[in-house]
Amino acid sequence: SQTIHQWPATLVQPVGSPLSLECTVEGTSNPNLYWYRQAAGRGLQLLFYSVGIGQISSEVPQNLSASRPQDRQFILSSKKLLLSDSGFYLCAWSPGIPYEQYFGPGTRLTVT
Amino acid sequence: GQQVMQIPQYQHVQEGEDFTTYCNSSTTLSNIQWYKQRPGGHPVFLIQLVKSGEVKKQKRLTFQFGEAKKNSSLHITATQTTDVGTYFCAVFPGGGADGLTFGKGTHLIIQP
Numbered sequence: 001s002q003t004i005h006q007w008p009a010t011l012v013q014p015v016g017s018p019l020s021l022e023c024t025v026e027g028t029s030n031p032n033l034y035w036y037r038q039a040a041g042r043g044l045q046l047l048f049y050s051v052g053i054g055q056i057s058s059e060v061p062q063n064l065s066a067s068r069p070q071d072r073q074f075i076l077s078s079k080k081l082l083l084s085d086s087g088f089y090l091c092a093w094s095p096g097i098p099y100e101q102y103f104g105p106g107t108r109l110t111v112t
Numbered sequence: 113g114q115q116v117m118q119i120p121q122y123q124h125v126q127e128g129e130d131f132t133t134y135c136n137s138s139t140t141l142s143n144i145q146w147y148k149q150r151p152g153g154h155p156v157f158l159i160q161l162v163k164s165g166e167v168k169k170q171k172r173l174t175f176q177f178g179e180a181k182k183n184s185s186l187h188i189t190a191t192q193t194t195d196v197g198t199y200f201c202a203v204f205p206g207g208g209a210d211g212l213t214f215g216k217g218t219h220l221i222i223q224p
Contacts, residue, residue, distance in 0.1 A: 044200070103155050
């Protein structure tokens with residue numbers, strides 16, 4: 001069966017510090033991968049998606065970036081965090097469009 | 113891209129009462145998905161609707177897709193405390209390998 005991992009589960013970082021969140025998927029190959037952000041009590045905002053190694057599409061302008069160095073690895077990064085980057089970051093995978101998405105446990109990021 | 117409006121934002125019910133959340137779009141949808149997010153958790157896929165007028169049931173949950181494929185609803189009969197959470201509808205904006213566009217969600221609060 002397929003499993004999606006995200007780490008860390010929680011993170012507190014000062015403004016201006018770098019960020020690296022990692023997501024890995026097991027049990028499937030060539031998945032579509034996604035990064036979403038959820039503000040407290042709010043809906044999910046799509047940040048990035050990838051349909052293959054090295055292929056990244058960005059949905060919103062921001063100071064975040066994403067990379068997919070391996071088929072089942074998706075990384076979310078920032079060089080300098082802003083207060084507005086705080087939120088719940090969720091990675092998801094899908095076997096393709098228009099299939100359902102499976103979410104990881106998420107990372108709660110607080111920028112102080 | 114396609115936008116979906118979800119109502120109500122919050123719904124308080126007594127345990128045992130029914131609950132319904134609605135998702136509306138100004139444009140015709142190719143399909144619609146529903147997710148549930150427990151407090152502190154990540155979204156979990158519930159169902160996908162594709163056909164006009166489609167009705168699907170999962171135990172006490174009934175999902176409907178409108179005849180014009182512009183609206184959908186999720187109805188829970190005789191709510192239980194395990195139903196607490198936020199229910200999201202989600203659609204593909206189209207035009208390629210895009211991620212999901214989520215509604216803002218309906219927070220279901222159950223009073224015992």
